[in-house]
Amino acid sequence: MSTTLIIIIVTCIISIPAFNNHTRMYAWMFNPYQVVHRKQFYRLITSGFLHADYVHLIFNMLTLYFFGDAVEFYFNQISSYGTILYVAFYLSAIVIADIPTLIKHKDNPNYNALGASGAVSAVVFSSILFNPMSDLCLYGILCLPGFIFGAIYIIYSYYQGKRQAGNINHDAHLFGALYGIVITVAIWPGVIPHFIDQLSTFSIF
Structure with missing residues (x-):
């Protein structure tokens, strides 16, 4: 069983019961005030294993499923400690993605x-x-090369975060x-020339 699948299973085991347990949901969700003023630092991690509803959970976990195994594979190719690196990467991403919001x-x-959106974005x-x-596809309709999708995603998240639009934590994304x-x-610093070499094959037509 892949590490990615284990993360997905653990997230579901924690998220689903919390849908109907508002006490646990409130105690574990990310609340910057509680983290800073009451030193409840655990919320920085536990919030990444909670989701608002099934749609939120399924979207994040499907995305992690489709991309996580590939990243896990590359990490294992790069290092004999690839699995440990991957787990540390995922867990630390939950925390780091929320630091700007914390401030x-x-x-x-x-x-x-x-939600796990910050960590999933990192993956x-x-x-x-x-x-x-x-190709990365939006709703299975519009498909774009990953680097183009990524550029659009970053620009969109930046401007939406500035606007503080909706109830989505765009800063975490x-x-x-x-x-x-x-x-x-x-x-793996070699990923930079690898990335550039891949881009050199790009053609609009």
Whole structure:
């Protein structure tokens, strides 16, 4: 069984019972005020294993399933400690993706967030570095090469985060994506020339 599948199973085991357990949901979700002022640092991790509903959970876990195995494979090719690196990468991405939100809302007791989106974004962008020419599809209709999709995603997340649009933590998406890029390069600097070589094969026609 792959490490990615284990992460998905653990996330589902934690998320699903919490849908109807509001006490647990509130105790474990990301609340910057509680983290900073009451030192409840565990929320930085536990919030990444909670989701608002089945749609939120399924979307994140399907995305992780499709991209996680590839990233896990590459990490294992790069290092004999690939599995450990992959788990550390995923868990740290949950935390790092929320740091900007933590700073922004540290004095707002009413701000809450949850979900694995930041970590999943990190995995997706790590995958894009390894396979920039692989198509990523939006809702199974519009398919774009990974590097184009990634550029659009980062720009969109940045501007939506500035607008603070909707109930989505766009900052977590953005910084999760950037973290995925930085850590992948740190683990294997050779991914940069690999990425450039892959892009050299791109043609619009």
